[in-house]
Amino acid sequence: MLTTGLALFVSTWTAHAGPLTDRVNAGQPVRIGFSNVPVYGFPDEKGEPKGFANVIALDVLKRMGNTNVETTVVDWGGLVPGLHANRYDLITGGMYILNARCKNVAFSEPIAKTGVAFIVPAGNPKKINSYKDIAEKGAVFVTYSGSSTIADAKKEGIAEEKIMEVPGPTEVLAAIKSGRADAGSMTYFEAKFIADQSNGTIQATDPDALPEWTQNWVGIGFRSEDADFVAKFNEALKKYVGSEEMMNSVKEYGVVPAHLRGHPTTEWICSHR
Template identity: 60%
Template sequence: MNFKLTKTCITAGLLLATSTLSALAGPLMDRIEAGEPIRIGFSNIPVFGFPDENGTPKGFVNEITLGILNEMGYTDVEATVTEWGGLIPGLKANRYDIITGGMYILGARCENIAFSEPIAKTGDSFLVPAGNPKGLNNYKDILAAEGSILAMYSGANTVEASRNEGLSDAQMMQLPGPTETLAAMQGGRADAAALTSFEAVYLAEQSDGKFEATDPNALPEWTQNWVGIGFRDADADFIEKFNAARTAYLGSDAMMEAMKQYGYVEANLPVDTTTEWACANR
């Protein structure tokens, strides 16, 4: 794949494989039939989705998505990097056909977009200063530590989780993404950051011992989540085919080999959990 990174997007121009269209083709199948690329939107999130130095979409969610599309015979892909909060609005505004980058399947999101069947199961963790001097392992600890501030991405599941656990807006620092969240921690403006466990571990490993990740099991069980790929509701025909290819690809030797670099292991496979269940219970 020959990806080119620009200031706002990554573009890949590749040959389009042929496919059989259903009689009720949705907008995405119409685009494919017209020879147009599949447009993927993602945010620059460690481990989940990011561009490498050559502009190639990386991260386990991007790689799984591209692997499934390849299984389907589709390789003409255009990928755009945007802020986390712009993913769902961009999908609904028809700027993207698919959104990746670690989107949890949540009931509130299921009201706005359609999801593939899950591609991963993961929990959240806190990023805290080395030694965790304030003992901040869960939301209740933030509440108990007077004046403590918890950083998080605006629009992330951790915003709702924080409120469900009783945090006030004054205790929550909502930021655009990982760069700003890490800067808040480094500058001492936040006492902890609520992230996915993948991100927390990654950022701790990159901090030269300045930070550590807390145990995800210290957070409530209901903060365990399932990652899906986002689509427009109108693309039900494509989602059906995508899910069929997902079944063949997920957990395959090829996929698990590609996942080693991201720390995705067998325990992250979404065994026996459906999108319908996640939409109703998360």
């Protein structure tokens, strides 16, 4: 029933080429905006796009015949505004498909499911494993602007004055290291990566200590007027997700089959998350 509704929505739009399709037909590049988020999307030392969300987006675009691509690194909070300002045609970087975002972003079908974790000083001196722990201890919580975890923290009782917003994961780590904050939220992929690179000074908490509703699905974001392009992207994505090509491409980022199982449709996620 869910997929039927999606099919009807797509068929309504595919009769009319959107701006991105027009750009591609005119020989212009597909412009990708992504934030510097470990594991999901980040630039290497040469500025080339890395991370599993970027890899998946680039591989799927290539399958569609789109090899003329430009990429730009932007602060997390600038991704959606940049998409609407027509600076980018699609955005990556581990963006969760959420009801609030679905009103402003046309997401692809899911590319992975992941949970939230905290980074804390080694030894977890304040014994923080959940949002409720932070609220009860009056601890300072830090995350990056535009993150879905801001709303999650408030929902779980963390006072607004105890929430610190910073540009990205690098600044979250800096706040924890300096003692300005007690726990920093990000996806488990990011938290584990940062902990592994910290020489034993930072640890990642267990994502299973948080409620099930904090589990979310990652998608690639487009503008709603590009629904015809999104439909074609999803067709190629369906054949790509879980393929040997994909698993070989994302292996270095820790993505395993468990992250790909049980995906509902984006339409369902937009209604329930």
